[in-house]
Amino acid sequence: MTSSSSALQPFQAPRAPFAAFADPALGRLHPEPESAHRAPFARDRDRILHSEAFRRLKHKTQVFVDPHGDHIRTRLTHTLEVAQAARALARRLGLDEDLAEATALAHDLGHAPFGHAGEEALNEVMAPWGGFDHNAQAIRILTALERRYADFDGLNLHLTTLEAVAKHNGPLLKPGESLDALPWALREASKRIDFDPWRQSSAEAQCAAIADDLAYNTHDLEDGLRAEFFTLDDLKPLPLIGECLAEIDRLRPGLDPERRRHEALRRMFGRLMEDALRESLRRIAEAAPRTPEDVRAAPFPLVDFSPHIRRELKAIQQFLFKRVYRHYKVRRMAAKGQRALREAFDSFLADPLLLPEDWRGPETETTDSEAARARRAADYLAGMTDRFALEEHRRLTDPSFRA
Template sequence: MTASSRAPWACDPARSRGRLHPEPESAHRSPFQRDRDRIIHSSAFRRLKHKTQVFVEHEGDYYRTRLTHSLEVAQVARTISRTLGLDEELAEAVALAHDLGHPPFGHTGEDALHACMAPYGGFDHNAQALKIVTELETRYAEFDGLNLTWETLEGIAKHNGPPLAPGMERDGLPPCLAECDVRHGLELTTHASAEAQVAALSDDIAYNNHDLDDGLRAGLFTLDEARALPIVGPCFAEVERRWPGLEPQRLQHEALRRVFGVMVEDVLCESRRRLEAAAPRSAQDVREAGAPMIAFSDALREDLRQIRAFLFTRMYRHWKVRRMRRKAAAVVRELFAIFMDSPGVLPDDWRLRAEAAPSEAARARVVADYIAGMTDRFALQEHKALTDPQARV
């Protein structure tokens, strides 16, 4: 993006608040481009390939993983950012990093790990993503983490809104987030940049669309049921009018890509309206606006509420998915109990961290970090190795 095409409310890479550990600037890449590239090359990003959204990793090659989801979110974020005159690389970096902290087995794994960690401050995947990019990635000689810019860290921490209400004590924050805020001063009572807000809405657009696609592909609900949904029904009707008798696979794809388009256009129209009304003159004005500048319209938000309610009942609470959730939660709980009771069975580097932990809570955090970094496949392998007497160690 050139300076002339950048909106006044966009983040300017030339005016970044910088990195915790100063580094020479690149001659060929902006600071936000470097952030994006470091995220893509991280170990945590590669592991997203074998972490699932709704289904367990081995259930089918065509279902979304955290990696394919993150790529879809990044694609949407770039489109919206470019249209609104925002910094595409910053929006893309936040989009690619937003799920790095997810443990195995999707939200089921997070719920189970949060329950295990309840006595020790809980578990939150956004806070865990921050810990990964500031501490747990150990690739560089001069620092732990990826040494990302302040703007990217802020986006990871705040893309879903301010984590801290004015006057609220830090004690209510996830420990990882509170510690990161002390080091980086992330202004947790304000909104994030417009680029980070774009990443958050792009996440909503991507998962609403692909959960419909994956649910239909898995046979958890029918095309007729999908046709009864707002947004979705009119898109199916439009395709069927234009191509009568189209085979189901093509019909589904053509309709759902139109659903995608409806959501993107709505975000663009509503965001333009809000930006014009608020007239922010800087990225900081966006942060301090008191309300999101990037948003769905009220009408579309209600339509999406109905779609999510349908998916909750017909997909997330389908008996097949419930069976998977029960098994996945048991794996996480049992792994946590084993590692807390017998840290000596952890791999050497993790065992040393656990044994050096100054308290039970600190040891629990080490165990949670280890489990959160697992893929679905590795979690199942570890569980079998530790619980099946006949499994090879």
């Protein structure tokens, strides 16, 4: 693959006519004066950044549960990398950078402890009451569970921002599907918010989705290397990263292992970014959108990787699935986490008085349904960090552990 630095110089593109804007006709769920010195999407970004849910990402699993190495990613460091890439994409495409960054910062807020394993456990125990979905839970956090303001629950983000978070991975429903097919939390939110679930997301939300793919495909390789699940030479047969390794070995033979690893992954990240920009510019030129609504009405995302890179990423994801996500050390910790969540949920559902006082709700069964008790228990558990979830499980099950 040849260098393309002369063709894609970094610059601030003029604002595109199809960039999202904070339409006053949509506004926020709870009317409030807009900031005198911050644009609405910048204000949303700042509210997300200062939320408790965002801070908890520091100790939530990305891939490795409660990692001991200081350089292994957590859900927080992953999110910051996604936000940087989303903003860079939006800048080059002439989109609203604040909305792209806000979407990226919020995209993983709803993750349970222990990553996707924790989500599977909560979805299993919540099956009788609508299940659990981390993307839907993010909307629940943003509209209900954060309690920081005197006049409303949630962060009261602009409805365009909420739509971007809800749909950053694309349409929520397939043609012909009804709202009943939405995850429970999104179905509840849709009673107050029109997510337009059958159409594409904004271009800014699409930037966040591509940035997520770009980030985790690169850094999960790096974290697997740091965990010594495989070596750099094991990556030579793979597309993208194998080509980058060959390039480094040709240009800088004998480079020390740490720099060799960093250089290869850095080049892979750069190639993914350049491909996303080129493909997106091509799709935009072909579709010629003139308004944000044109982006939503398109039959496919306008911000994406090329089909060629998508195929190469699939090979990398298959490698990661086999060598990282299904590694016995990862699975052992995930199984412990799932067991802790299931057992804690069962305890809280059987006796809501085991919950902290501000999570109990009504204490008489005549005013408190089983579904409401189950949802409160799931909300409480989903908000935990990995470490706190394990400690709370011990408080519930280990007589020697201080309650």
